[in-house]
Amino acid sequence: MDTLRGNWASGNPAKLAYQYPRPWRMNEDSEVVDTGRTDEFGFPVYESKVVVAPQLLRQRGDKPAEDGGFPSGHTNALHLASLAYAYAVPERFQELVTRALELAHTRIVAGMHSPVDVLGGRIMATALAAATLADPANAGLKQAARAQALAYFTRQTGTTPDSLYAYAHSADTGTDPYADRDANARAVRPRLTYILPRRGRNDPLTVPKGAEVLLETRLPYLSADQRREVLRTTALPSGYVLLDGFEQWGRLNLFAAADGYGAFERDVTVTLDATAGGFHGADSWRNDIQGDGGLTKRGSGTLTLTGHNGYHGGTTLEGGTLVAASPRALGEGDVRVSGGTLRADRVLRVRGSYVQEGDSTLDLLLRGDHGPALMVGRRVLLGRGSVLSLRLDAARPPVSGTTVPVLSASQVRGRFDRVELDSRALRAVALYAADGLSVRLVRR
Structure with missing residues (x-):
């Protein structure tokens, strides 16, 4: 965890470089207006006017040059933590991905970030996590993390490696809020693209270098090339601005790939x-x-x-x-x-x-x-x-x-x-x- 969120993992240098204003700074003192329309997922469409929850007003920065919004630093940190845990505890891989997207969404709800900021934080974290996990210098560390987590959870639950996954999915939604896989999938899908319109043809994805390491413990019986093929065939379609960046980290759908x-x-x-x-x-x-x-x-x-x-x-x-x-x-x-x-x-x-x-x-x-x-x-x-x-x-x-x-x-x-x-x-x-x-x- 400390290594994935360690040196070079902060989004602050990018914020200082882009100087992209937070939503409330663009639309200060405006009200949210419901257009009466819904998007393709059935979510209501609002005009891009923002008020900040009163409890968070004191969190607003007073120096615009030092208070950039893109990419969201909280989102970056949340996804780095999620992917670190998902590598060590792949029995809850999809639940951890769902949780990271859910928590990142609160940055939009609070009025502190735009969807574009949150998407940027997710993309940044995905690339950073893959780079750190693929670094040969961290090979021993990540293997030890997986072994430590497996030993801990089997000991605490009285299970074996063969039965731990079943135990991790044995509770109902009254105990485990992420027990419904289909509900998780419905929550994840719109948060991968948010408000971005899709235009253009569906071009195949060239999987970013090293991305297959993100599935190394979830699909351990597949080769690296096979895990890349899983990522490619479960990816989001092309045509979304921002997600179609040069390396296309934004098109990965880790929930589906699991x-x-x-x-x-x-x-x-x-x-x-x-x-x-x-x-x-x-x-x-x-x-x-x-x-x-x-x-x-x-x-x-x-x-x-x-x-x-x-x-x-x-x-x-x-x-x-x-x-x-x-x-x-x-x-x-x-x-x-x-x-x-x-x-x-x-x-x-x-x-x-x-x-x-x-x-x-x-x-x-x-x-x-x-x-x-x-x-x-x-x-x-x-x-x-x-x-x-x-x-x-x-x-x-x-x-x-x-x-x-x-x-x-x-x-x-x-x-x-x-x-x-x-x-x-x-x-x-x-x-x-x-x-x-x-x-x-x-x-x-």
């Missing part, structure tokens, strides 16, 4: 290691992933895809567990399972073909009065070693004597080596057809 790729513009291979613990062993990608590339999952760990994904390059599972947490989690292409377990707790749709072979498992949830758990647009090919593992939905379980559809396709070739059911009372008898598979549930 949820993994925004697009597979080329094929992506990811390896998670369950023995390494933490994010190395299990992680979730929550963005809606687009692009022409595909995904290959390797290693013993677990990767969960929650988005409504539209990537076209297909999905390959070679090891560990891949959880499809939405009907469109696996994109638009073919799916091949040659090792590990593909798990779905909801109806899963595969637009292309589905191939399963080798020592591999398809793990599906069966519900009563429901259609197939797996719907395949093209053909299904089942090879040797393939296993079907079925779980009964606790809320709506099918009962003995019923026939439950499991998968549908234009064509089914081959058979599972075996079909398993997680029930002591029932067993599943597989019923194959040319275009699908059902199971009849009978008592043991």
Whole structure:
């Protein structure tokens, strides 16, 4: 923390250089006027006239030459602190980013800074934090900070590195004001651009040098080049004045980047290691992933895809567990399972073909009065070693004597080596057809 906010981290030299006046100095003794209009996010649009909260009047400087507003120094300090903590405690990465933006917003509410000042402070802090974390001289320090934080929080909470993330997200909003990820995302998005209009075409981002270090502990199983690709595919679009600076630090969306790729513009291979613990062993990608590339999952760990994904390059599972947490989690292409377990707790749709072979498992949830758990647009090919593992939905379980559809396709070739059911009372008898598979549930 002290190092990120240490030498060269102050915004005061920039303030003295720009001499950009604070809002109240531009519009002193004016009233805020509501125009009756709203912006694209539904926020009211006000004329740029400012009054300062009475409690803060004494904080106003009386020397304009020494009281510049751009960039906001408080915002710079808040984001530096947030990114320092986020590096050491990546289990709360998004919450810390949300908190920094929330606190920086109070500088506008108080009438002490304009949105442009606050945006400038955020951009400055992001670049400073990345430069400090990427400095080889600080390699040992940042590793020690992460180790210290992990040891402290696992000891205080009685968790392990594998269970700390779950513990950190176990409270409801009555205890944790940042427990609602979607609410955090809604709070973050307008504060990344504020009043800036967007003009021009959407140019791809060249990720600023060293920016990938900001995700080093949040996505530790990715390479530096892969983390740069995450930053690029989750960035804000171009066309916002100020954010489109020469190095484009302002376009980074760290909240979104913490949820993994925004697009597979080329094929992506990811390896998670369950023995390494933490994010190395299990992680979730929550963005809606687009692009022409595909995904290959390797290693013993677990990767969960929650988005409504539209990537076209297909999905390959070679090891560990891949959880499809939405009907469109696996994109638009073919799916091949040659090792590990593909798990779905909801109806899963595969637009292309589905191939399963080798020592591999398809793990599906069966519900009563429901259609197939797996719907395949093209053909299904089942090879040797393939296993079907079925779980009964606790809320709506099918009962003995019923026939439950499991998968549908234009064509089914081959058979599972075996079909398993997680029930002591029932067993599943597989019923194959040319275009699908059902199971009849009978008592043991």
